[in-house]
Amino acid sequence: MARMKFLCDADRCIECNACVTACKNENEVPWGINRRRVVTINDGRPGERSISMACMHCTDAPCAAVCPTSCFYTTADAIVLHDKDLCIGCGYCFYACPFGAPQYPRVGNFGGRGKMDKCTYCAGGPQADNSQAEYIQYGANRIAEGKLPLCAEMCSTKALLAGDGDIIASIYRERVQKRGYGSGAWGWRTAYRQDVSV
């Protein structure tokens, strides 16, 4: 089985937000929730880079470790998913997550945040694959159809890579080889305790 990961080549990302839009549209993500976002660090200064970030589907995922109802599970492709029917909206996963991936439909009056929502790697949820129930709660299940997440597919500069970790890492390494620079695989050290050394 593959070990699915995301890798954002920040030296290619032009902050066009196509990935964000693709995600919102494909999964009918409600207003106020962003499963994916583009963050620009060092804006306007040397070292400026834009990085498209969503759930990284961590190894030994922190969100799963702290969830009081243990509602997370990991698929055979190492995609980290959760069961919204078991979520109590406590917000713990958001405190533990290194990437701010978990999102909540409400801001939280008296702790009522609603069910947590996050990037599913376009792999839906625990319901039957591509059922109506799955789509309403979790969005598209492209993985079940043999397709990659739409954000990476739509990336205008092919900065955002999705797929098996070894394969996307080797693609990235070759790019760095060829062009001579690269700021590295953002989040990989934190999510996978690994970095893509060139």
Add this chain to the structure above:
Amino acid sequence: MRAPLRFVLAAMLMLAAGPVLVVPVLVLPVLAQPVTDAARGNISASEMELQATLRGDIIRGRITIPDSRAANLIQPEGREWREFHNVTLGWIGGIAVLGMLALLVIFYLARGKIRMEGGPSGRTIQRFNWFERANHWMTASTFIILALSGLNITFGRYLLLPLFGPEIFAEATQLGKIAHNYLSFPFALGIVVMFLLWIRDNIPNALDVAWLRAGGGIIGHGHPPADRFNAGQKMIFWITVLGGGLVAASGYLLIFPFFFTGMQGMQLALIVHGILAVLMIAAMLGHIYIGTIGMEGAFDAMGTGQVDYNWARAHHSLWVEKEVVRARSTIDGTAKPAGAD
């Protein structure tokens, strides 16, 4: 969800990556000589993440959506909070709660119920009025529900989830969370009222030092003198008022997430809340023990509000004297002893 698509993926990625893929991967590390483009500024993701981890920092940037928390790109110290929540709090809570229970069992077996010396006299004296008792029980009952629903958040997934299965457990935890959130209001109110009612009699003084030196009379027999509250009760008072106050303050930060503070503040609030909560639970177990099965005559103070004269004299000698003087002075001056005419 399953993915019988490795080949599809590989093919798509090859298309994406273009012809560079034909370069053998293994020789690449040897070739590595990144060219520095000074104007772009050479930064390294791996290095920045390492530094942020070491310094407990957040890598933050600029974002074009309203949610400012989304500008946090990477916050590696989430892992430390996880370590606290799953390991540290588990140990502190486990040791505090189970350790206190074990101590109480040992104490009960060794000392048994502490009897009233000379037995009950049959005459009683008013210790707490209805308002004090009502406030005490409002605070106590909400505390118990807050404690149980809180402990369920920390330990339920290990203790109850395997027993009841995910659906029932999640439903119960959801209800517990709602109870925890809403009952926090009567609890916090009770703490404030308690503080106002009893602060006057809970200022530490020299008597408390003597009382503590004498071990409160728990070990051995003679009872050191005490006013309305002895040093042990004063300790419970201050643990309740200060601990309860801080637990409530940190709890309200949590109930209004990110309203008053940012990510690090929220994590800190949960750390403070969790540690103080389990320590308070341990202290209250001791308090409940001594107020019920631990000591004859103690429960009445909060039950009927009337305590036996002998109990009061043993534990609160100075208070009883004052009460007696006060009772005498309120008798109308024209009253005459029976048979004086």
